Amino acid sequence: QATGLGGTTGAGHSSDQIESMEPVRERVIRVTFNADVHSSIQWNFKPQQSEIYVVPGETALAFYKAKNPTDKPVIGISTYNVIPFEAGQYFNKIQCFCFEEQRLNPQEEVDMPVFFYIDPEFAEDPKMAKVDLITLSYTFFEAKEGQKLPLPGYQ
Numbered sequence: 001q002a003t004g005l006g007g008t009t010g011a012g013h014s015s016d017q018i019e020s021m022e023p024v025r026e027r028v029i030r031v032t033f034n035a036d037v038h039s040s041i042q043w044n045f046k047p048q049q050s051e052i053y054v055v056p057g058e059t060a061l062a063f064y065k066a067k068n069p070t071d072k073p074v075i076g077i078s079t080y081n082v083i084p085f086e087a088g089q090y091f092n093k094i095q096c097f098c099f100e101e102q103r104l105n106p107q108e109e110v111d112m113p114v115f116f117y118i119d120p121e122f123a124e125d126p127k128m129a130k131v132d133l134i135t136l137s138y139t140f141f142e143a144k145e146g147q148k149l150p151l152p153g154y155q
Contacts, residue, residue: 068104
């Protein structure tokens with residue numbers, strides 16, 4: 001869960017570190033959300049918000065919605081990506097539905113939370129000086145029972 005397709009994200013920190021983070025209020029970042037489904041799965045999948053504004057060092061909560069419109073149970077599994085890739089190291093997910101099998105019964109619809117923060121060190125990195133937009137993108141694939149997705153880049 002510590003990696004995405006291209007933008008490697010941070011593995012997160014302990015709750016003590018999260019509680020003691022100092023938000024960088026003058027550095028507002030727009031986070032947009034993208035949702036895709038692979039042709040192997042017939043789900044409807046979309047973000048519930050198109051964008052939110054966050055500051056480094058502050059936690060944020062976003063939701064995606066998935067629906068299985070078919071008449072049979074379907075197991076899905078998702079990967080994610082952060083763009084620009086260089087920002088991925090500062091993007092930390094505390095809770096996420098990625099890399100875990102999600103079973104949806106026929107016609108079932110669920111809300112899936114993503115709880116995250118951008119590391120305060122983002123604001124100190126000269127390479128991030130012009131970055132004010134980050135896109136979090138998820139892609140769902142159909143999974144077979146018990147099948148695990150390999151973590152990209154770590155074979």
